Amino acid sequence: MKAWNKLWPKPAINENENNEGPEPELLEETADLCNVIPGFEECDPADATEWLNSDINEHGYQIYNENEILPLVTEVNEPEDSSDDKYAIDSGPSHADAFSALETAMNWYEKQPECCLLQLITLKKIRDLAAKKRSSTLVQKKISDYFSNVLC
Numbered sequence: 302m303k304a305w306n307k308l309w310p311k312p313a314i315n316e317n318e319n320n321e322g323p324e325p326e327l328l329e330e331t332a333d334l335c336n337v338i339p340g341f342e343e344c345d346p347a348d349a350t351e352w353l354n355s356d357i358n359e360h361g362y363q364i365y366n367e368n369e370i371l372p373l374v375t376e377v378n379e380p381e382d383s384s385d386d387k388y389a390i391d392s393g394p395s396h397a398d399a400f401s402a403l404e405t406a407m408n409w410y411e412k413q414p415e416c417c418l419l420q421l422i423t424l425k426k427i428r429d430l431a432a433k434k435r436s437s438t439l440v441q442k443k444i445s446d447y448f449s450n451v452l453c
Contacts, residue, residue: 325346328346328349328350328353329346331346331349331352331353332344332345332346332348332349335348335349395435396431396434396435396438397435399431399434399435400428400431400432400435403424403427403428403431404428406424407421407424407425407428410424
């Protein structure tokens with residue numbers, strides 16, 4: 302009945318009456334309201350009684366004791382298997398390796414009799430992309446890096 306308290310206010314209870322459950326008028330009114338909802342057209346007061354009494358013994362949450370809490374906490378804190386090697390994704394060659402390979406491919410392709418200018422330009426565009434990515438990943442050295450060998 303607790304779940305319905307927010308939707309349906311509790312009727313005032315008269316202490317002289319025997320409180321064996323919801324009043325029949327309340328059940329009739331609840332059934333009538335449910336009949337308006339699509340899919341609940343056949344709701345009767347017995348269904349309303351069952352729904353209203355369904356959570357009398359249910360607290361809405363589970364109370365754990367110490368023996369139940371310990372396994373839950375230790376499961377969360379245990380480190381997972383670190384065998385990520387089988388799931389490691391091959392990132393492929395570095396940008397510098399790709400640039401070098403494309404340079405070699407262009408030199409080879411230019412010397413072939415089947416060389417097509419359009420395909421050579423396409424290779425150059427790909428090589429330029431590798432060069433741009435290679436230069437964007439380079440880290441600028443600090444000035445102190447140049448003097449570290451002298452000072453030591």
